[in-house]
Every structure is written in structure tokens, then in C-alpha cells.
Amino acid sequence: MSVRKIVIHPAEILEVQCKPVTKFDKKLAKILNDMYDTMIEFDGVGLAAPQIDLDIQVAIVDIDDESGTIEMINPEILETKGEQVGPEGCLSFPDLFGEVNRPQYVKIKAQDRKGKFYTLEAEDFLARAILHEIDHLHGVLFTSKVLRYLEEDELEGLEAE
Numbered sequence: 001m002s003v004r005k006i007v008i009h010p011a012e013i014l015e016v017q018c019k020p021v022t023k024f025d026k027k028l029a030k031i032l033n034d035m036y037d038t039m040i041e042f043d044g045v046g047l048a049a050p051q052i053d054l055d056i057q058v059a060i061v062d063i064d065d066e067s068g069t070i071e072m073i074n075p076e077i078l079e080t081k082g083e084q085v086g087p088e089g090c091l092s093f094p095d096l097f098g099e100v101n102r103p104q105y106v107k108i109k110a111q112d113r114k115g116k117f118y119t120l121e122a123e124d125f126l127a128r129a130i131l132h133e134i135d136h137l138h139g140v141l142f143t144s145k146v147l148r149y150l151e152e153d154e155l156e157g158l159e160a161e
């Protein structure tokens with residue numbers, strides 16, 4: 001396992017539509033393991049493949065709760081409900097945080113590292129993190145959704161995705 005370099009905005013790879021994964025092999029497992037190491041190294045709560053320069057539909061989320069590390073391959077949003085406005089950051093935008101409106105609840109379908117399909121429901125901050133990462137896989141950056149950027153004195157304790 002190893003820590004990869006994070007792609008910092010602006011970069012074309014951050015704004016492309018990522019390709020679906022078709023091979024669930026050792027190479028994919030290595031990418032996921034490296035993504036985990038990279039997310040932990042940079043204190044993030046999520047990471048998407050384009051952030052390590054790969055245009056494939058792979059993302060991980062770990063908000064340090066009982067859900068553990070969620071690995072999402074080819075994720076699809078099945079349902080969303082409600083809304084929440086809260087602070088959000090991104091490892092590809094160092095030191096930039098803004099308030100983003102997201103659904104309060106999301107239900108997704110995705111595949112795990114072995115290719116097995118699963119569905120997952122999430123609310124609150126976990127829903128926010130999952131939706132942020134899925135956006136990355138379609139070249140959508142949180143800056144396109146920011147309602148208001150946060151000032152330095154509002155940033156304490158925030159973690160990027």
C-alpha cells in the first residue's frame with residue numbers, strides 16, 4: 001500500500017466523466033488500498049479516483065463512524081430526500097471550505113471490490129460525503145455548488161473530502 005499524490009484543482013482529470021469499472025481484480029484492490037492510505041494521510045473523510053489521477057468510477061468514504069470505510073465502485077444514486085446545508089471541503093482544494101446544500105438522505109447502489117452489488121442508505125454528514133464523492137466521478141466539483149465560502153475563523157475541526 002502506498003500514499004498517492006493528490007491532484008489539486010485546476011486539473012482536467014477533476015472535471016471528466018469517469019469510466020465504469022469492469023475488472024474487479026488485484027489492480028483495483030491495490031487502487032482502493034492506496035486510496036485509503038492517501039485519504040488517511042491527508043486527513044480526509046473521502047476520496048475519489050480522479051483525485052489520484054484515475055478516470056474510473058471508484059470512490060471511498062470514511063467519516064470515522066460505525067459504517068467504517070465504504071468502498072463505492074460504479075455507484076448510482078437511487079433516491080434522495082430532504083435537504084441539509086453544511087460546510088464542505090475537498091482535498092483537491094486545500095484550505096477552501098464552503099456551505100453546500102445536499103440531500104439529507106441518500107440511497108445508493110454500488111459494487112464492492114469483488115464486484116458484488118450492494119445498496120446503502122445514509123443520512124446527515126455521511127450522505128453529504130457520499131454525494132460529494134459520487135459528484136467527483138462525474139466531474140462535478142463542490143465549488144460549483146457552494147452557497148457561501150467560509151472564513152478562516154469558521155474552519156475549526158472541518159475535514160475535507
Ligand SMILES: [Zn+2]
Pocket residue numbers: 089090091092132136161
Ligand atoms: Zn472532493
